[in-house]
Amino acid sequence: MSSRGTDSAYDVEFRTVTKRFGNLTAVNAVSFQVRQGEFLSLLGPSGCGKTTSLRMIAGFEQPDEGEIVIGGVDAVGTPPYRRDVNTVFQQYALFPHLTVLDNVAYGMKQKGVGRSDRYQRAREALELVRLTGREKHKPSMLSGGQQQRVALARALVNRPRVLLLDEPLGALDLKLRKEMQIELTRIQGEVGITFIYVTHDQGEALSMSDRIAVMSDGVIEQLGTPAEIYDRPRTAFVADFIGEMNFLEGTVSRTEDGEYDVTTAGGVVVRARGEATRGQAVKVGIRPARMRITGATDDGVVNAARAAVDTKMYLGDEVQVVATLGDGTQVVIREQRAGADAPHDAIRPGDPITIQWDRNAPVLLAETPTEQQE
Amino acid sequence: MARTEEVLESAGRRRRSFSPRYPGWLTTPSLLYYAIFFLGPLAILVAFSLATQTGFDAISYGFDTSQYHLVTDSLYVKIFERTLLMAGGGSLLTILVGYPIAYWMARYLSTYKLLALLLILVPFWTSFLIRTYALKIILDPHGYLAEDLGIDIMYTKWAVAVGLVYNYLPLFIIPVFASLERMDWSLVEAATDLGAKPYNAFRQITLRLTLPGVVTGALLVFIPMSGEYIIPNILSGGNYEFVGNVIGDQFASAQNQPFGSALSISLMIALSGFVALYILFATKEERFGA
Ligand SMILES: Nc1ncnc2c1ncn2[C@@H]1O[C@H](COP(=O)(O)OP(=O)(O)OP(=O)(O)O)[C@@H](O)[C@H]1O
Ligand SMILES: [Mg+2]
Numbered sequence: 001m002s003s004r005g006t007d008s009a010y011d012v013e014f015r016t017v018t019k020r021f022g023n024l025t026a027v028n029a030v031s032f033q034v035r036q037g038e039f040l041s042l043l044g045p046s047g048c049g050k051t052t053s054l055r056m057i058a059g060f061e062q063p064d065e066g067e068i069v070i071g072g073v074d075a076v077g078t079p080p081y082r083r084d085v086n087t088v089f090q091q092y093a094l095f096p097h098l099t100v101l102d103n104v105a106y107g108m109k110q111k112g113v114g115r116s117d118r119y120q121r122a123r124e125a126l127e128l129v130r131l132t133g134r135e136k137h138k139p140s141m142l143s144g145g146q147q148q149r150v151a152l153a154r155a156l157v158n159r160p161r162v163l164l165l166d167e168p169l170g171a172l173d174l175k176l177r178k179e180m181q182i183e184l185t186r187i188q189g190e191v192g193i194t195f196i197y198v199t200h201d202q203g204e205a206l207s208m209s210d211r212i213a214v215m216s217d218g219v220i221e222q223l224g225t226p227a228e229i230y231d232r233p234r235t236a237f238v239a240d241f242i243g244e245m246n247f248l249e250g251t252v253s254r255t256e257d258g259e260y261d262v263t264t265a266g267g268v269v270v271r272a273r274g275e276a277t278r279g280q281a282v283k284v285g286i287r288p289a290r291m292r293i294t295g296a297t298d299d300g301v302v303n304a305a306r307a308a309v310d311t312k313m314y315l316g317d318e319v320q321v322v323a324t325l326g327d328g329t330q331v332v333i334r335e336q337r338a339g340a341d342a343p344h345d346a347i348r349p350g351d352p353i354t355i356q357w358d359r360n361a362p363v364l365l366a367e368t369p370t371e372q373q374e
Numbered sequence: 375m376a377r378t379e380e381v382l383e384s385a386g387r388r389r390r391s392f393s394p395r396y397p398g399w400l401t402t403p404s405l406l407y408y409a410i411f412f413l414g415p416l417a418i419l420v421a422f423s424l425a426t427q428t429g430f431d432a433i434s435y436g437f438d439t440s441q442y443h444l445v446t447d448s449l450y451v452k453i454f455e456r457t458l459l460m461a462g463g464g465s466l467l468t469i470l471v472g473y474p475i476a477y478w479m480a481r482y483l484s485t486y487k488l489l490a491l492l493l494i495l496v497p498f499w500t501s502f503l504i505r506t507y508a509l510k511i512i513l514d515p516h517g518y519l520a521e522d523l524g525i526d527i528m529y530t531k532w533a534v535a536v537g538l539v540y541n542y543l544p545l546f547i548i549p550v551f552a553s554l555e556r557m558d559w560s561l562v563e564a565a566t567d568l569g570a571k572p573y574n575a576f577r578q579i580t581l582r583l584t585l586p587g588v589v590t591g592a593l594l595v596f597i598p599m600s601g602e603y604i605i606p607n608i609l610s611g612g613n614y615e616f617v618g619n620v621i622g623d624q625f626a627s628a629q630n631q632p633f634g635s636a637l638s639i640s641l642m643i644a645l646s647g648f649v650a651l652y653i654l655f656a657t658k659e660e661r662f663g664a
Contacts, residue, residue, distance in 0.1 A: 058567055080566045081575075093564035097582055107568035158568065 044215030266327025422635035464538035480554035553587025
């Protein structure tokens with residue numbers, strides 16, 4: 001990608017951007033690029049620097065170090081009102097004294113668009129977000145979901161280069177959230193504007209984004225497509241933050257033909273595809289759904305472990321078993337069940353079981369994010 | 375008004391309808407106090423204004439409207455005009471001086487916010503009269519202001535204006551500060567984000583949303599300014615009379631209570647007009663949920 005793209009292929013580019021508040025480093029030497037028309041999510045736990053990153057793009061905060069390039073031009077020092085970027089605020093920040101239509105037309109009014117023209121375009125924007133018939137109302141008369149749509153229309157109507165969204169669905173109930181997630185992806189597809197979307201909801205990020213940047217403590221741990229992030233997490237943090245993960249710790253005991261073995265303290269041998277350094281202490285992760293319970297097998301078989309069942313739980317079509325390995329590591333196994341499922345039904349707490357997985361299931365995890373560039 | 379306030383308001387309304395209703399007669403003591411000590415003097419004033427002067431310090435009650443005819447005499451109409459103009463100008467000056475202070479306190483102070491508010495109120499802890507005399511020292515024709523800076527305004531209407539602003543500033547700052555405190559600053563960010571230059575964002579968002587506070591504060595200072603007589607008396611040296619001074623003269627030296635009362639009632643009616651306008655404004659603001 002980077003070999004083909006020029007600067008202008010990116011709408012937003014962070015170049016080792018650092019932002020401090022006193023002696024707290026909110027964003028720490030972060031670099032990433034956002035492609036034109038992309039839906040990029042910034043995902044991470046509370047306080048990891050998502051909002052700060054977004055506010056630096058909008059121009060409300062200035063970075064202490066590094067450059068922020070918007071549309072190929074260094075934007076540091078440019079005030080928010082001169083940036084071709086609009087924001088959808090978490091609490092919507094609709095102007096309470098203006099009607100819905102005037103709220104949406106506000107940006108165009110600042111740019112000197114004529115009255116009939118801006119109202120015309122504001123109406124179109126409200127149609128795009130599917131909120132019509134409420135033009136003359138004040139924002140306080142609308143429901144949360146409707147206010148959300150107004151906020152979206154107000155930002156989109158200006159056709160910015162980049163739209164920033166800071167947890168825009170945070171205040172909505174689950175059903176409305178799901179609805180708006182679909183709406184947002186539809187609208188983004190329709191207008192083709194680059195979206196940078198802040199969320200701490202991994203499901204939301206996985207389902208909506210082209211790419212996800214997983215942040216932790218002011219740094220980006222991993223940036224990739226939802227599938228990459230989910231299937232090939234690079235660090236234990238990413239693995240743990242996105243979905244559930246079983247961790248096994250051990251030492252690399254063999255490397256051969258693009259495969260490696262990790263032997264745990266309890267003698268379990270994990271054989272997986274990939275590169276590793278022999279003798280190194282490592283952590284591997286295996287998703288609960290990639291493990292399965294089998295009948296007893298012989299000792300010494302790779303990618304198999306004996307365990308004792310702690311709990312068993314039915315989750316409808318799935319059954320979840322929590323078991324403890326010989327060395328005390330607890331693992332979660334989630335298996336599909338089909339109708340009356342005798343082998344699973346027979347499992348009782350305390351039963352010895354054998355867990356197996358394929359060699360493409362384990363992921364080698366690093367402790368700290370390594371420099372990654374596409 | 376900010377959204378939060380509306381939320382609070384609707385929450386309050388809801389709570390009110392579920393809370394126990396106290397019997398109305400519990401207000402009787404307050405109403406009695408009000409009737410005796412507030413409406414009483416007012417009634418006496420009305421009676422005075424309709425009475426006839428029968429000699430020095432002697433009147434007979436009746437229904438004599440001649441005093442009101444006298445009020446419309448061009449000399450007195452001029453004094454009325456001057457008073458309302460001065461009070462209006464004083465209020466305007468108070469807005470210009472007070473708004474930036476309130477804005478600075480609400481926006482830029484955090485730890486010292488309450489301390490600043492307290493300091494604003496401190497002058498209220500000393501007598502109005504003494505403070506006005508103190509102001510006289512600053513404005514003195516032989517003081518620093520006059521001799522070193524060339525600002526010699528003592529005994530002019532400008533001195534009166536300075537006195538009005540100085541004395542009533544806190545009364546304006548408090549409600550404006552309160553409305554700025556309720557201000558949701560992310561709205562200003564949203565405006566700049568949408569391309570509003572700082573001045574436009576201030577005018578269209580901050581000032582517009584705090585307008586109810588500004589109007590309340592302005593009325594709160596305009597009314598007492600219109601009734602002022604100490605400040606013009608001390609700072610204009612008698613050169614520049616307000617209606618209040620004329621009224622005071624009628625009661626204190628001329629002993630013409632009917633005319634003094636008629637002037638008072640006339641002033642009250644004039645000011646009621648402004649209050650009516652204010653109520654109109656306030657209900658409009660509320661109805662449209664700004
Ligand atoms: N104006 C500020 N002054 C001081 N510290 C700040 C300021 N803004 C943010 N911080 C700190 O910077 C860190 C990152 O904050 P930020 O708002 O970017 O987090 P976030 O990832 O958006 O979190 P959340 O999911 O809770 O919104 C936090 O520790 C926060 O306390
Ligand atoms: Mg945030």
